[in-house]
Amino acid sequence: MTAAVAAGLPGRLGRVDLSRPVVLLLAAVLCLLIVLPVSWLVYFAFTDRDGLPTFANFAPLFSDPAYTEPMITTLVISVSVGLACAAVAAPMGWLVARTDVPFARTIRSLIMASFVTPPFLGAIAWEILAAPNSGMLNQWYRELTGAPPDQHLFNIYSLTGVIFVIACYTFPYVFVLVANALERIPGELEDASSILGGRAWHTARRITVPLALPALLAGCLVAFLQAMTLFGSPAILALPAGFHTMTTKIWSLFQYPPKPGLAAACSLPLLLLTVVLLRAQHMILGRRSYQVIGGKSGAPRVIRLGPWRWLALAVCLIVLLNPVFLPYLGLVKAAFTHVFSQPLTLKNLTLEHVDFVFFEFSSTRLALKNTFLLGILAATLGSGLALVIAYATARRVVAGYRVLDFFATAPVAIPAIVLGVGLFLAYTRPPFVLYGTLSILLIAFVTIQLPAAYQQLQSAFRAVNPELEEASRILGATRLQALRHITAPLLRSGVIAAWCFIFIGTIRELSAAIMLFTADTKVISVVIFDLNENGHLGPISVLGILMLVITFAVVTLANRLHGSGAWRGQRVTG
Amino acid sequence: MARVALRNLVKRYGDLAVVDRISLDIDHGQLVCLLGPSGCGKTTTLRLIAGFIEPTEGEIQVGERVVSSPARAIEPQLRNMSMIFQSYALWPHMTVMENVAYGLRLRKLDRDVIRDKVRAILNMTKLAEFEDRYPADLSGGQQQRVALARALVVEPETLLLDEPLSNLDANLREEMRFEVRRLHDQYRYTTVYVTHDQAEAMTAADRIVVMNKGRIEQTGTPEEIYRRPRSEFVARFIGGANILRGPSLDARHMRFSGVVLRCGDAEIALNGHAALSIRHHDIRLLGAPPSSAENVVPAKVARQVFLGGMRDYLVETHDGTQLRVVTSAEHSFAPGSAVWLHLPPESCRALVS
Numbered sequence: 001m002t003a004a005v006a007a008g009l010p011g012r013l014g015r016v017d018l019s020r021p022v023v024l025l026l027a028a029v030l031c032l033l034i035v036l037p038v039s040w041l042v043y044f045a046f047t048d049r050d051g052l053p054t055f056a057n058f059a060p061l062f063s064d065p066a067y068t069e070p071m072i073t074t075l076v077i078s079v080s081v082g083l084a085c086a087a088v089a090a091p092m093g094w095l096v097a098r099t100d101v102p103f104a105r106t107i108r109s110l111i112m113a114s115f116v117t118p119p120f121l122g123a124i125a126w127e128i129l130a131a132p133n134s135g136m137l138n139q140w141y142r143e144l145t146g147a148p149p150d151q152h153l154f155n156i157y158s159l160t161g162v163i164f165v166i167a168c169y170t171f172p173y174v175f176v177l178v179a180n181a182l183e184r185i186p187g188e189l190e191d192a193s194s195i196l197g198g199r200a201w202h203t204a205r206r207i208t209v210p211l212a213l214p215a216l217l218a219g220c221l222v223a224f225l226q227a228m229t230l231f232g233s234p235a236i237l238a239l240p241a242g243f244h245t246m247t248t249k250i251w252s253l254f255q256y257p258p259k260p261g262l263a264a265a266c267s268l269p270l271l272l273l274t275v276v277l278l279r280a281q282h283m284i285l286g287r288r289s290y291q292v293i294g295g296k297s298g299a300p301r302v303i304r305l306g307p308w309r310w311l312a313l314a315v316c317l318i319v320l321l322n323p324v325f326l327p328y329l330g331l332v333k334a335a336f337t338h339v340f341s342q343p344l345t346l347k348n349l350t351l352e353h354v355d356f357v358f359f360e361f362s363s364t365r366l367a368l369k370n371t372f373l374l375g376i377l378a379a380t381l382g383s384g385l386a387l388v389i390a391y392a393t394a395r396r397v398v399a400g401y402r403v404l405d406f407f408a409t410a411p412v413a414i415p416a417i418v419l420g421v422g423l424f425l426a427y428t429r430p431p432f433v434l435y436g437t438l439s440i441l442l443i444a445f446v447t448i449q450l451p452a453a454y455q456q457l458q459s460a461f462r463a464v465n466p467e468l469e470e471a472s473r474i475l476g477a478t479r480l481q482a483l484r485h486i487t488a489p490l491l492r493s494g495v496i497a498a499w500c501f502i503f504i505g506t507i508r509e510l511s512a513a514i515m516l517f518t519a520d521t522k523v524i525s526v527v528i529f530d531l532n533e534n535g536h537l538g539p540i541s542v543l544g545i546l547m548l549v550i551t552f553a554v555v556t557l558a559n560r561l562h563g564s565g566a567w568r569g570q571r572v573t574g
Numbered sequence: 575m576a577r578v579a580l581r582n583l584v585k586r587y588g589d590l591a592v593v594d595r596i597s598l599d600i601d602h603g604q605l606v607c608l609l610g611p612s613g614c615g616k617t618t619t620l621r622l623i624a625g626f627i628e629p630t631e632g633e634i635q636v637g638e639r640v641v642s643s644p645a646r647a648i649e650p651q652l653r654n655m656s657m658i659f660q661s662y663a664l665w666p667h668m669t670v671m672e673n674v675a676y677g678l679r680l681r682k683l684d685r686d687v688i689r690d691k692v693r694a695i696l697n698m699t700k701l702a703e704f705e706d707r708y709p710a711d712l713s714g715g716q717q718q719r720v721a722l723a724r725a726l727v728v729e730p731e732t733l734l735l736d737e738p739l740s741n742l743d744a745n746l747r748e749e750m751r752f753e754v755r756r757l758h759d760q761y762r763y764t765t766v767y768v769t770h771d772q773a774e775a776m777t778a779a780d781r782i783v784v785m786n787k788g789r790i791e792q793t794g795t796p797e798e799i800y801r802r803p804r805s806e807f808v809a810r811f812i813g814g815a816n817i818l819r820g821p822s823l824d825a826r827h828m829r830f831s832g833v834v835l836r837c838g839d840a841e842i843a844l845n846g847h848a849a850l851s852i853r854h855h856d857i858r859l860l861g862a863p864p865s866s867a868e869n870v871v872p873a874k875v876a877r878q879v880f881l882g883g884m885r886d887y888l889v890e891t892h893d894g895t896q897l898r899v900v901t902s903a904e905h906s907f908a909p910g911s912a913v914w915l916h917l918p919p920e921s922c923r924a925l926v927s
């Protein structure tokens with residue numbers, strides 16, 4: 001009887017044996033991406049020039065004003081940004097999610113636009129708008145009031161300016177969390193309170209606010225973290241104003257003569273604080289942060305604002321002036337005029353910046369090539385890596401899947417600039433000398449983008465019940481056929497979306513790139529940063545608009561693909 | 575031909591034996607129900623038969639060939655089986671028609687043959703008008719029928735069903751119980767049907783296998799299982815029963831609440847402790863001691879509920895045991911009144927403890 005089987009039908013040979021090496025390989029790759037740079041970072045922080053253990057690197061952090069002041073500045077900026085974001089995003093989230101404010105979808109799209117605008121580009125746009133002398137807003141102010149040329153209304157090169165600009169591009173994080181939380185509150189809960197005699201305000205205070213508060217708090221933490229770890233905006237706005245934040249300080253420690261030990265010591269607090277705050281955020285949100293939005297609960301009740309809704313719309317639009325309308329206007333004007341601070345006349349119009357960017361300035365084409373190459377490679381490698389890890393963890397195909405999960409999520413807690421420092425330290429010496437190559441940038445980008453892609457694909461896998469594959473197997477499909485007919489089509493939109501988001505994230509990345517580029521491996525963001533140091537705002541605007549157009553195109557594509565698919569419910573279960 | 579045999583089947587996850595030495599023969603064309611509480615290993619057993627997982631010990635034989643053993647397992651697609659999943663596992667990116675035709679396409683049948691077969695099965699499951707819909711646009715009952723059609727259209731040797739009705743609402747579930755049985759009578763596939771619902775098992779099964787904690791408690795026809803439960807678990811799980819405990823006297827007698835009880839059929843274990851089961855409505859409730867005192871236990875009414883057609887009593891014997899008794903609605907005994915319980919020996923089943 002057994003012989004009949006042995007005679008030829010394929011058994012399970014090979015399958016189990018293959019998964020183990022694959023997982024080991026993955027684990028090794030993830031180690032190279034994450035463990036190696038972090039280890040070197042720690043090593044450098046705790047050793048002196050001769051490699052002897054020491055705490056001396058940390059001493060200036062507590063005593064030298066050159067370090068304590070940036071730390072305090074960073075704290076002030078981060079706290080202010082967190083509060084400002086909450087103050088703006090919470091009411092807006094409520095308006096969009098729970099009231100009949102007109103054009104809610106458009107408002108959401110505009111907030112998405114500020115979400116995907118590279119923060120450093122926003123900072124430069126605000127230089128165009130609100131630099132004390134040349135800033136467009138200040139020009140208008142002087143024209144309107146006849147104020148003397150040395151007077152200005154706004155000065156973006158200031159602590160307030162830095163806080164304002166960072167908040168402009170950070171509040172979407174808070175908005176998304178709050179709006180989603182408010183949308184998830186089932187209307188029945190609030191109805192229940194109203195039926196029990198609760199007045200509108202009472203219901204809001206006792207039901208709505210407590211349910212949305214964790215999301216708001218978590219959002220504030222995210223905003224705080226963003227502000228703390230951002231490099232571009234403070235580098236562009238704070239350095240001209242003559243002060244440092246932690247990130248710009250770390251960067252300056254790599255200017256000649258480099259002080260890697262100190263830089264590592266400055267990086268560790270950022271790393272630790274990020275880990276702690278992310279833990280806190282996780283605890284506040286619980287498992288909900290991973291939950292796919294939606295579900296069966298009743299639709300949230302829409303509150304009718306009556307005529308007030310037009311006022312609400314006006315408030316939203318005025319808020320959106322700051323991250324979207326004004327900066328984009330500034331960029332467009334700067335891109336196509338000789339002198340952006342002069343009035344818009346026919347004589348002032350020009351294509352010289354376009355010409356300069358694409359034909360005269362040699363760096364741009366190389367940088368464009370590098371950026372696209374890195375974007376495509378990082379997106380492909382990153383989504384591939386994320387796909388395999390997500391498969392291994394979602395289907396628990398191996399015993400060690402928890403380790404993979406940990407490593408794939410861990411980069412979330414490593415600020416990009418810190419990762420940049422770590423990678424610099426790890427790959428400028430044997431056995432892996434990658435500094436000066438595109439590979440080191442590729443490693444940085446893949447690592448930075450991995451967690452988001454991994455989470456997206458993992459939830460995509462979770463939405464595909466394994467029984468869907470099994471149903472195909474039992475009807476006669478081989479393992480590969482089941483993957484091809486069932487799993488692949490169901491995951492396709494998720495994979496494409498992950499690819500797109502890695503691509504966008506990569507082409508706009510500055511914080512890590514600034515630590516790792518060399519003359520041959522510049523990317524657009526670095527070129528923009530360089531041009532800014534030389535005051536070439538026109539060419540920057542051309543590059544910035546190009547970047548925005550590409551970003552919007554890719555986001556639209558991703559959304560279109562993600563939202564389509566002939567079927568409506570991803571999950572068909574009872 | 576498709577006789578399915580499980581021999582000493584064991585599946586362990588770590589130290590936990592989720593399926594623990596299960597042996598079972600399923601004759602060709604028989605419908606066997608695996609019945610047991612949630613978590614007792616029914617799905618795991620079914621997945622072992624389907625070949626999605628491999629046994630830790632033992633083997634599974636279909637017809638003449640061994641399809642699963644720890645050393646070797648034939649892949650699911652080569653077993654000529656169909657399965658209906660608890661989640662239905664309909665593919666959301668395919669229409670009803672495509673879902674149903676999938677298995678036939680894999681078999682590389684003629685396009686016309688496929689179309690005819692799909693039409694026929696869709697008509698039979700009353701789905702013809704929905705063939706171009708996507709599963710997400712169907713009701714639960716319709717989804718369930720698509721799953722059924724998809725499994726049946728390939729004419730499998732063996733059909734596996736994992737709680738196929740558990741996601742339906744009560745009315746539909748009752749209706750579908752008979753439908754499942756009707757389809758089985760029509761096609762006569764060897765069928766393993768997993769459920770935790772005894773009414774479902776009673777309606778559908780030729781033979782019921784009661785499972786508990788990974789093991790088989792008892793196997794038999796629905797009637798045997800109901801009339802002659804062999805263990806306390808089966809007695810309680812199927813239909814509900816009172817369990818009486820006391821010292822055993824000999825192979826037919828035990829002492830309970832100061833009275834000697836005679837037990838109609840099976841042997842009472844002679845290890846000192848005996849247990850017997852009696853159904854709630856097999857106990858007769860009397861207002862005065864009867865002339866023949868055999869198997870009569872005095873008790874007191876603790877609670878009485880009038881259920882229209884009958885009365886549901888909770889009574890307490892002198893040793894403090896509480897028993898449920900269901901009687902006709904005619905006689906009413908108020909709570910607190912003294913009653914005599916007559917336990918007919920032929921209704922008392924000795925249990926293997």
Ligand SMILES: Nc1ncnc2c1ncn2[C@@H]1O[C@H](COP(=O)(O)OP(=O)(O)O)[C@@H](O)[C@H]1O
Binds near residue numbers: 587611617618
């Ligand atoms: N892959 C697995 N790993 C570990 N334990 C499992 C696995 N699959 C099932 N179990 C355990 O086996 C037990 C029986 O599961 P299952 O066969 O699904 O029960 P049933 O279908 O009877 O409700 C459960 O306690 C479950 O937790």
Ligand SMILES: [Mg+2]
Binds near residue numbers: 613616617618737
């Ligand atoms: Mg089950």
